[in-house]
Amino acid sequence: MPTAAEMFINGQWVERGQTNALEVENPSNENVIATIPDGNAEDARKALTSAKKAQAAWAAMPSAERGSLVASLADQVAAQRQHLARLVTLEQGKPLSHALQEIDAGITFLRYAVENARRIEGDIVTSDNRSEEIHIRRHPYGVVVGLTAWNYPFALAARKLGPALVAGNTFVLLSHEATPLSGLALAQLSDKAGIPAGVFNVVTGRGRVVGEALVRSPLSDLVTMTGSTRAGREIYKSGAEDIKVIRLELGGKAPFLVMEDADIDSAVSAAVAARYTNCGQICTCNERMYLHRSIADEFLEKFIAASEALKIGDPLGNVDLGPKVSRVERDKVADVVAQSISSGADILLKGGILEDGPFAKGHWLAPTVLEATRNDNPAVREEIFGPVATAVRVDDFDMAVAYANDTSFGLSAYLFTRDYKRLAEAPYRLKFGELYLNRSNGEAVQGFHTGWGLSGLGGEDGRYGFDGYLRKQTAYLNWG
Template sequence: MLQHILSELTGTGAFRGQMFIDGRWTDGSARDVFEVENPANERIIGTIPQGTAEDAAEALAAARKAQPAWAALPPYERAKFLVALADAVRANDGVLARIVVAEQGKPLNQAMGEIGATETFLRYAAESARRIEGDIFPSDVPNEEVWIRRVPHGVVVGLTAWNFPAALAARKLGPALVAGNTFVLKAHEFTPFSGIALAALAQAVGFPPGVFNVVTGAGRTAGEALVTDPRSDLITMTGSTRAGKEIYRAGADQIKVLRLELGGKAPFIVMEDADIDAAADSAVAARFGNCGQICTCNERMYLHEKIAEEFLDKLVARTQRLRVGDPLSNADIGPKISAPERDKVDAIVRESIAAGAEIRLQGGALRDGHYAKGHWYAPTILKVRDNSVPAMRQEIFGPVIPAMTVGSFEEALALANDSEYGLSAYVYSQNFKRLMRSAEALAFGEIYVNRSSGELVQGFHTGWGQSGLGGEDGKYGLDGYFRKKTMYVNWS
């Protein structure tokens, strides 16, 4: 089936996607379809049903029905299904990567990296099956113990963003299932086919009906229905801060358990004692991967005055070597996901220039010649005078780096914390005291010290402030897919 999906997405026709509910492929009750566009050439590559509240209810009912039997399996038995799915992902990695390229636009080598991460998330979750622990405490009462058990929530709804359509689905699916929950995925309407492909593989390896379901359509219809339905017990979402706030409000009446990974505005601090070449390489990698469409991207730079000009020269030189073009070629940067997203980036740059930003590398929107079709934006580097310009305040989510000069490490820390976001931060310095100071002072859930971006599966990816609630990965991420049950056991 995957090869069929790929041939349709990359051929001259359009793939007709369906929802996957209770082990069946269906159009559900949807009367309308959503057209999915290839962002590199603007061709309509497929359609998906515009899922309705009725479709959401059907998927949740299927998940609710399947959950008791799934939870009754020993964790190791549940893990076997995840291992089989991970094996299938590896066996089909080239096809899955090309599906990602077709719907999302990232260069093929980066899409292969995403599929590798998809496999890793599933395998790590499976490995966690024998690490599910409870606690036993002594009681204050004779002949009694206090047992704390970790038990599944029930039905988990996963709402994923368009920037990593395969990996984000697996990041949530794996721990949810190994914990004993069942899962309903609402893939982003821009990039639904990676989630559909993952469901096809789950079906092929024998997942029980209702354990993994996929609903397609818009967030304000199918997504909202999944959040507000009383049969959804935990909502895990990756997306914008705006969307996260809407989900927060929608789940309030029923006191829904929420895990929200939202926007970021990562500061990148380079001190005068840093390895300048290593920092420049890292700054490029941490900004321009996936066309800058990563929540942990290098979004703003604070450069010590003693090395600022040298660093900017190296940064510009490295960035100029990047190639913008066809994601299936050897390009480094593909298109933005959509025209409105490209135009949003362009507006931030224009507003920043109007506010006094100096252009150090002229990029901008590309609309002519080879770039007449698609949503292209060339790398842009700005030097700004203070922290107030739009490029230093708003999440850019595109291939633009704003940088400013600072006179001290303490000034850099203060400016880094001057943001409503608190997801990721970067620090380059060889001074151990500064590194320990950054660990204490930076108000971010994730800090990269003398390295580029890329969290590890055994870590904990979590945001502070407007960057979200909860987190993913590692033992702390897995713990969020359980709730606790306390038992006072008396044998008098």
């Protein structure tokens, strides 16, 4: 039976009232599992006003105290780990084992943010004048708007919320309308953790309505968004009028380079994980494999065998792949595959849409493996965001690097080789913000997750990500 969710504004659950409702669907069986308010600009204004009123007192609190409250939130999440993971699986479709990993990642993001509570530091710089010092301090921006994608709804919210709050900002979250339930659950737990009213607010609705209102409002000071490049462009334009501070983590088209001296078994294992985890719905996924001709046949034989062995089914069971998040997203992937084949790509493993038997309902895709001879094939150029792998054979390392860099995206790239010279050269030659060298994807909380080009602005994680939630102020202190 569907349940009705409410927005969380100023520490209160706000009923839908006259606002229309949106249905939240379970992508594995198309059942409606909840309804949420289809919010509007007035809902956005109320949430931002609440956050603005709470911000001064929150920023005045010692950072260690703010950190203690965020730590309590992490404890609340840990205590509800199984429940939250099931909620993510029901609304997003990923296998329960992967959803548990997502909740664990969210806990880690929150706890790492807490570690930074005593690391908000500035500088004292020597002045050119007598009896003077130059003090450079860090201050919170004020009200942060967090816009999160549907592929990791809980982890992305925690990734942004933790550092924003510890830094002294207040926060308004809009989760994607397809996957809003785990963000609302996070708000419920923040209340239990004792985070003051107005510090964390959650609104629901469509990005083109509520999201745009949040971004355009003069009440918001910083916008941090994870999502598509298309949406990122719109947000960037919407924030331009007020010269809004915008941080965007957008799409990717990660190249996966395997050279002739690579450990093939290790490369295949990493390629499978980096392509199919979360049904290929990860911005850092292995999107295009550049294989040295001398090892391409061996690599593809093993990769296809591993792809065929993946178990697809009910994500609450013991499976490797769940459904795509929606029928629209499923059909987007199928369309790119069709365009790629018509443009000359060969089918090495025909997966595609599953619609019979246990897959009669839901948005199912089986792994597909393509091989292209040209670097301008749609499967090589366009972000697929699904369980479709594309291989291109290359003559040498230089050709692989040139093909890899021939893209407008710049989020992540992979390289498998035993040649130390190539490994040392890779950071200088591969034009991407994040490199995985002889390993699969999965960034560390103390690292820095950032994209170049159409993959975004700013970044998350580590001390550089935390610093992104603070702005600098320079004071010239003269006592002469």
